[in-house]
Amino acid sequence: MNASSLYIIRAENFLLDGGATFGVVPKSIWGKLWPANENNMVPFSCRLLLVVDGDRRILVDTGIGDKQSGKFREYLYLFGDDSLDKSLQQQGFTRDEITDVLLTHLHYDHCGGGVRRKSEGEGFELTFPNAQYWCSRRQWEWAMNPNSREGASYFKENLFPMQDSGQLNFIDEQNEFSSAVSLLHVNGHTDGQIIPLIRFKDRTVVFMADFIPSAGHIPLPYVASFDTRPLLSMQEKEAFLTEAVDKKYILFFEHAHHHEAATVKMTDKGVRADRIGTLEEMLNS
Secondary structure, three states, X not given: OOOOEEEEEEEEEEEXXXXXXXXXXXXXXXXXXXXXXXXXXXXXXXXXXXXXXXXXXXXXXXXXXOOOOHHHHHHHOOOOOOOHHHHHHHOOOOHHHOXXXXXXXXXXXXXXXXXXXXXXXXXXXXXXXXXXEEEEHHHHHHHHOXXXXXXXXXXXXXXXXXXXXXXXXXXOOOOEOOOOEEEEEEOOOOOOEEEEEEEEOOEEEEEOOOOOOOHHHOOOOOOOXXXXXXXXXXXXXXXXXXXXXXXXXXXXXXXXXXXXXXXXXXXXXXXXXXXXXXXXXXXXX
């Protein structure tokens, strides 16, 4: 079955080091794809998807949130006025209406918005009180025992309130999450990252998370330095992109600030972006 509606939810915009974004690819190449400022920083977005599937309202990822210290937020160079609550309201939803929060993985920029500070008293509470929260069991175990490379991306205040609420659920295998959403598990960026494949208007929209952050990351060597196993990332990308060409997938980018989505094609240099633009443009192509 197809999802009845898709809504783009814009949580935050921030700056990230361009060299880290593209790994071993030199700036003389990636700078043409994603221009940097004078400090070598490139704009990122936390662009989420709200999937309406029957009586379920499934929010894929939650962005950074606003409960962290001012110092932490200074490091991110946040800009613009996008926010999770504001974007939900603009799309006609409230936090109480979300039934499911599907977390691709537990790095702070993907799960931080799912927990907030209590409005009264100390401590934290779930941002979406009526929702079931979901992540892969493999990623949860990875986050509970983080390696030194990823440790700074996992915050206890993002994780333990989900567990303490009794609303956290673990996904063990690739499966059908709902009538319109199936799941792909990839492990190059971090163990147990979930990639949702959403059937909508007889197309498949793939929420790319940190698997392929932008259209500029489609060529196989373009792997961010944040990936724990870049060679595995390349293998996973090659298999997925071959399938994406064959099945005419639409790639929806969570982090690309300047574009939302792309389709792909096979060339003599391998899989490359075909059309790049808004999700609506890709769906109507």
